[in-house]
Amino acid sequence: MKRYLFLWTALLLAGSVPAQSYDGLWPGMNNLFQLSDAQSRSVSPENFSGEKGQGGKADPADATTPNRANAALAARDLGRGWKVNPYIDIPSGETFTLADIEGPGAIQHIWMTPTGNWRFSTLRIYWDDETTPSVECPVGDFFAMGWGEYAPLSSLAVCVNPGSAFNCYWPMPFRKRCRITMENLNDEEPMRLYYQIDYTLTEIPEDAGYFHAQWRRANPTRNSEYTLIDGVEGQGHYVGVYMAWGVHNNGWWGEGEIKFYLDSDRDFPTICGTGTEDYFCGSYNFDRDGVYQTYNTPYAGLHQVIRPDGMYRSQQRFGLYRWHIADPIRFSRNLRITIQDLGWRHGGRYLPQQSDIASTVFWYQKEPHAPFPVYPDWEQLEVN
Structure with a gap:
């Protein structure tokens, strides 16, 4: 039968796929007992x-x-x-190849403990001998730690555990080759990295898409709107986003709607949200008794709130994630996603804001992918 890979994978994670449909790629509790000819492998130092x-x-x-x-x-x-x-040490300004794997196969789990400034370490993943990466973002943002500070996170796709253990469970199939690199952009110190990349060697379904992740930032936003992703071309589905949102004004900041422009939508989107906290599966300002409430769930969370301290922390900063594992957003030709940067002002009016917003968007698609924007240098990456 035709296998719709990501829905199938999501059901596997939920343990609700019939055993006969499991072929050894991504087991769930419902079929963990079933044997397979897939071969387990792992790369580490x-x-x-x-x-x-x-x-x-x-x-x-x-x-x-x-x-x-x-x-x-x-x-x-x-x-x-x-x-x-x-472990390995990556000197300032150098790139290290963490893994170079011949397929077919699939990455199943990545664990690592990067030191130093997480915005200054760039993770890249290349599929099947492509010359431009399908994943390109700061390592901290890839693991939902965009502010460079540890915050516990427990979800299906990403877990961050004490003391700063980054774990990724996004399934990443490839047919010919997988190459993973880490670049140290920090001009002051080397990066020490413990890591392990667990994968399986096995046949990959014909309809399996390739995993992609792209980082963007606006500081400040322009015209009170932020573009999470644009220029995605081909068939695929969006599976989630992590956002590091820094607010420059007082009051509630998350009135903005998220908008999904699918398959050449122009002025108006096909999917339109009702507010920032609503999209991240919260409500009413994430507020209980005048205090932001952090939360971790399998699919969505506000896992980090950084408050001003009267010294060096001058603004409120938030870390949020939303994984579309059970509800991927599918597109046939292209995809663009925006979110409004709106708060509240006097008289119950919307306040157009100029926030510091960074995002890492995750999706699957057929290759080849459209070119990514030019990756920024450290001045545009730095948390400030």
Whole structure:
């Protein structure tokens, strides 16, 4: 039968797919018992290739070679096989290839613990020998930590756990090749990274789309409207967004409607929301008794509220996510998404705002994808 991959995956996560439709890609509780010919593999600093039987082979004698025996000193009494290279260091201005995998297969889980300024570390993912990335964004924003500060997050697609453990569960199929890189844009210090990328080698359905993620920012917004994504061309479906929203004015800030322009919609969208907090599955200003209430759910949350402290924190800042796992928004030709930047002012009037908004949009589509906007330099990335 025809497999609509993402709906199928969402149902798997919910444990509601009949066992006979499971082919070893993404199991759910309802079919976890079912065996498969898929092969499990994992890339980490202890096994850069991910090949079978090649983990934990780092030699302490290679301590003079960068990223080959970084913990040789700690392992000096135990020797080879005892946690000799559990992490990498990425010098300022350099890019490191975290994984280069031959397919067909699918990324199932990514775990990492990046140090330093999370806005200054750029994660990129390339599918099937493409020359421009399908994923390009600061590592903090990819894992819903755009303000550079830890906040616990528990959802189906992304989890951030103590002390700063980033986890991603977006399924990422590929047919020929997957290449993942990290660039350190910080001109002051190296980046230390522990990471593990878990994947399966298996056949991929013909109708499987490729995972994409794109970062944008406006500081401040213009004309009180922010564009989350534009210029997406081809067939696919939008599966969610993380937003780092910094407010420059007093009062409630989230009156703006989100609008989805599907398949050449022009002046008016096909899907129009009713307010910012409503889109993120909250209501009435996220407010109980005059206090913002943070929340984590499988599909949506306001997981971070950063309040002014009278010293260096001068504005309110918010972290929000909305995953369309059970309700992907499908497009056949193109996609554009905007959100209004509106608050309240005297007399019950809307207040056009000029906020600092950054977003990371996630979607699946057929390749090739349209070119991404030029990636900004550190001045446009920095939280300020």
